[in-house]
Amino acid sequence: MNDNDDTPGQALGRRGLLGLAAALALSAPGAAMTTPQNDSFTNPVLPGVEAGDPWVIWHEGCYYLTATFDPEGGLWVYSSDRLSDWRHAERRKVWTPEPGGPRSKMIWAPELHHLDGRWYLYFTAADGVDANHRHYVLEAEHPMGPFVDRGRVHAEHERYAIDGSVLRLADGRLFWMYADNGLWIAPMSGPTRATGPGVRIARGEHDWERGWHKVDGRWQPQRDNYWIEAPQALPHAGRHFVVYSAGHTAAVYYLGLLELTGADPMDPKSWTKSPQPLFGPTDKVFAPGHNSFTRSPDGSEDWLVYHAKDQDAGDAHGRTMRIQRFNWSVDGRPVFGLPIASDVPQRKPSGET
Numbered sequence: 001m002n003d004n005d006d007t008p009g010q011a012l013g014r015r016g017l018l019g020l021a022a023a024l025a026l027s028a029p030g031a032a033m034t035t036p037q038n039d040s041f042t043n044p045v046l047p048g049v050e051a052g053d054p055w056v057i058w059h060e061g062c063y064y065l066t067a068t069f070d071p072e073g074g075l076w077v078y079s080s081d082r083l084s085d086w087r088h089a090e091r092r093k094v095w096t097p098e099p100g101g102p103r104s105k106m107i108w109a110p111e112l113h114h115l116d117g118r119w120y121l122y123f124t125a126a127d128g129v130d131a132n133h134r135h136y137v138l139e140a141e142h143p144m145g146p147f148v149d150r151g152r153v154h155a156e157h158e159r160y161a162i163d164g165s166v167l168r169l170a171d172g173r174l175f176w177m178y179a180d181n182g183l184w185i186a187p188m189s190g191p192t193r194a195t196g197p198g199v200r201i202a203r204g205e206h207d208w209e210r211g212w213h214k215v216d217g218r219w220q221p222q223r224d225n226y227w228i229e230a231p232q233a234l235p236h237a238g239r240h241f242v243v244y245s246a247g248h249t250a251a252v253y254y255l256g257l258l259e260l261t262g263a264d265p266m267d268p269k270s271w272t273k274s275p276q277p278l279f280g281p282t283d284k285v286f287a288p289g290h291n292s293f294t295r296s297p298d299g300s301e302d303w304l305v306y307h308a309k310d311q312d313a314g315d316a317h318g319r320t321m322r323i324q325r326f327n328w329s330v331d332g333r334p335v336f337g338l339p340i341a342s343d344v345p346q347r348k349p350s351g352e353t
Contacts, residue, residue, distance in 0.1 A: 040345040041084040044320035051321040052249070053109040053230070053290040056083070056305045063294065064143045065089070066110040066121065067321065075110050075123060077144050083294065083303060083323060084348045094121065094145040095138055102127045103136055109163050109230065109290065112143055115191045119143045122153065124162045135164040135178065137192050154178070154186060154194035163230040167265065169240065175265050179229035183244055183258070185265055201271045202258055204228045204246065208277050209256065212248035214314050219252050228256065230290040237332055243278065245289035251312050253289035255279035255336065278336045285339035286312050287319065298351030301325050310342055325349070
């Protein structure tokens with residue numbers, strides 16, 4: 001058997017992706033612990049619900065969640081006081097597309113941001129043709145709505161664009177990050193508009209960033225196709241990281257890392273890209289990726305929110321929402337470890353009742 005015949009988990013190990021091994025050596029704080037049953041939980045935290053691209057934000061004693069719940073029907077927001085259990089969360093449909101319109105189908109990767117006292121719900125949508133995906137934004141006073149439609153985010157980018165997210169620097173400047181054959185960035189004039197042409201700050205180049213497809217039932221990397229997407233800002237101790245997803249959302253999916261090491265976010269040379277992934281599939285967890293970040297209720301712990309699957313399938317169906325605590329290395333970089341399997345108990349977030 002050669003490398004191309006491996007399962008996703010075997011491919012991960014055989015390629016010697018040292019970044020994951022190093023992360024495990026530094027410990028994975030979300031790993032299984034011997035705890036009383038009422039102090040623990042298991043993934044997924046919203047069982048039985050398709051929840052690709054989950055986005056969670058904590059605000060004034062409550063978590064708010066949105067995800068690719070209803071790609072042909074609209075946008076939903078959930079609210080819960082528990083990060084580890086969303087089964088009984090309040091949920092509300094906050095936006096329904098106009099039938100047959102330019103954003104009526106393939107509604108993906110919504111994100112809910114709280115900026116300058118207002119709530120902004122960003123999402124990607126198309127008319128059923130993938131190449132027509134563009135970014136849109138809604139605005140509200142409350143995270144559960146009602147929302148006002150603010151239209152396109154980045155009208156200057158007149159081609160395929162998905163997975164939009166906001167990077168906010170310490171000086172308050174906003175930048176729009178997104179995916180289009182690489183990771184791109186553009187300045188924002190305010191929470192609803194990106195202005196001017198975008199600049200590509202990263203492109204796929206490593207084996208683990210290749211697109212994957214199945215040949216005779218086995219996952220193989222595509223020869224000349226690299227794919228990175230879903231940039232997510234992760235500020236820490238005065239540094240600005242961006243975590244992104246790479247590979248194929250069906251099974252062979254990884255998380256990679258960029259850092260803003262220069263002064264100008266619009267200069268590609270200001271970004272440093274790590275050669276090894278932070279996170280990837282195992283023999284029990286498939287397609288882990290397209291993540292967001294939040295904190296425990298008491299603010300003492302950092303938590304990774306992501307989608308993954310329990311089975312190796314050839315499409316995006318079956319993605320459920322997972323969480324696990326993460327830590328920081330001695331040199332100040334995020335340490336995710338490996339995705340924790342669904343049958344492994346984890347300690348609940350600190351401060352959760």
